[in-house]
Amino acid sequence: MCKDKLHELLVTLPKCEHHIHIEGALTPHLLFKLAARNNIDLTSIDDHDGPYANEEQLQARYGSFTSLTDFIRYFSFGSTVLITAEDFEELAYTYFVKAHEQNVKHAEVFFDPQAHTSRGITYSTVLQGLSRAKQRAQGDFDISIAYIPCILRHHGLQSATRMFQEVTDAGHFAENTVAGLGMAGDELVHPPEYFKPVFDAARSAGIRCTAHVGQAGPATFVSSAIENLRTGRVDHAWIAKTDSQLMQRLAETNTLVTLCPISNVTLGFIGSIAEAPIREFLDRGVRFSVNSDDPAYFGKYVQENFCAVQEAFNLSASDWSTIAINAVEGSWCSDERKKVLKQQVAAVISRWHAAQGT
Numbered sequence: 001m002c003k004d005k006l007h008e009l010l011v012t013l014p015k016c017e018h019h020i021h022i023e024g025a026l027t028p029h030l031l032f033k034l035a036a037r038n039n040i041d042l043t044s045i046d047d048h049d050g051p052y053a054n055e056e057q058l059q060a061r062y063g064s065f066t067s068l069t070d071f072i073r074y075f076s077f078g079s080t081v082l083i084t085a086e087d088f089e090e091l092a093y094t095y096f097v098k099a100h101e102q103n104v105k106h107a108e109v110f111f112d113p114q115a116h117t118s119r120g121i122t123y124s125t126v127l128q129g130l131s132r133a134k135q136r137a138q139g140d141f142d143i144s145i146a147y148i149p150c151i152l153r154h155h156g157l158q159s160a161t162r163m164f165q166e167v168t169d170a171g172h173f174a175e176n177t178v179a180g181l182g183m184a185g186d187e188l189v190h191p192p193e194y195f196k197p198v199f200d201a202a203r204s205a206g207i208r209c210t211a212h213v214g215q216a217g218p219a220t221f222v223s224s225a226i227e228n229l230r231t232g233r234v235d236h237a238w239i240a241k242t243d244s245q246l247m248q249r250l251a252e253t254n255t256l257v258t259l260c261p262i263s264n265v266t267l268g269f270i271g272s273i274a275e276a277p278i279r280e281f282l283d284r285g286v287r288f289s290v291n292s293d294d295p296a297y298f299g300k301y302v303q304e305n306f307c308a309v310q311e312a313f314n315l316s317a318s319d320w321s322t323i324a325i326n327a328v329e330g331s332w333c334s335d336e337r338k339k340v341l342k343q344q345v346a347a348v349i350s351r352w353h354a355a356q357g358t
């Protein structure tokens, strides 16, 4: 935890997390537990450096990802221990407990249907487990939860279209079982516009859309997501800071950018947290939230991301108030929920000022 004078404020600040992959919350501990429960021999995984010998070795290997591709390989291996609805429920509920401990009041959680259906695990099994976890967590804690099925780029257009159709046919977009459509995976495999047909179908059905862009790819990928896919949100997109016109567009359209500073450093896209576009976005009025991405793989949750940003940028309480309120405004939840969340943020900020005598 950081030693900053704002640390207490950052801990108590009500948080919205918009960029967390539920499969990325699979800790080595849970991975080994589920493998044992499902009779999966982890040492048989096709890999030559033997990290699946035990939890400690796997944890150590997670400390040395060499690229997005290297990370995605481990992320994909990890997902293969998820078999039953109970597995998905345990994974998601475990994350919600942690999120609650860090004062996450609203969580929008990506999941990758194709990673599971391609292994013979049905979409309905995945949803059953995730829905139970959501219901339990919303009953146990003051947290609102939304799920976002995520296209995996490296599975191609046909597979993405099938996934979109399955979620649509289940009625899950219409009944708000899921809050929108996302896209992740290896960004450099296909440019955003390659997936235009799926996003066109989603947008014409009134479905909210977002996409991972400008993580590994150029600023033009961010522009393409906004223009061609008509996403109202972009994930990562740290590269936008290099394109002044794009920054203006993001600000004018109130597009939320879901930043993941520790993820970007861990995977080598930026050299340090200080290179995250925090100051530029605040100064240019670009809306953003601060998120964990894959907390179990990067070893850090949302609170640690808040602390890392504070240590690098020495922000003011007013900056954090802006960040927290913008995160609420950019959330995919009801206006009533936004009102409650904004009141919670305002109350924490004013209590903090009162305690400081400021």
Ligand SMILES: Nc1ncnc2[nH]cnc12
Pocket (backbone or CB within 6 Å): 021, 024, 068, 075, 184, 185, 186, 187, 212, 215, 263, 293, 294
């Ligand atoms: N950081 C990331 N980039 C692309 N795809 C992902 N899937 C999970 N985490 C991801």
Ligand SMILES: [Zn+2]
Pocket (backbone or CB within 6 Å): 019, 021, 184, 212, 235, 293
């Ligand atoms: Zn991500």
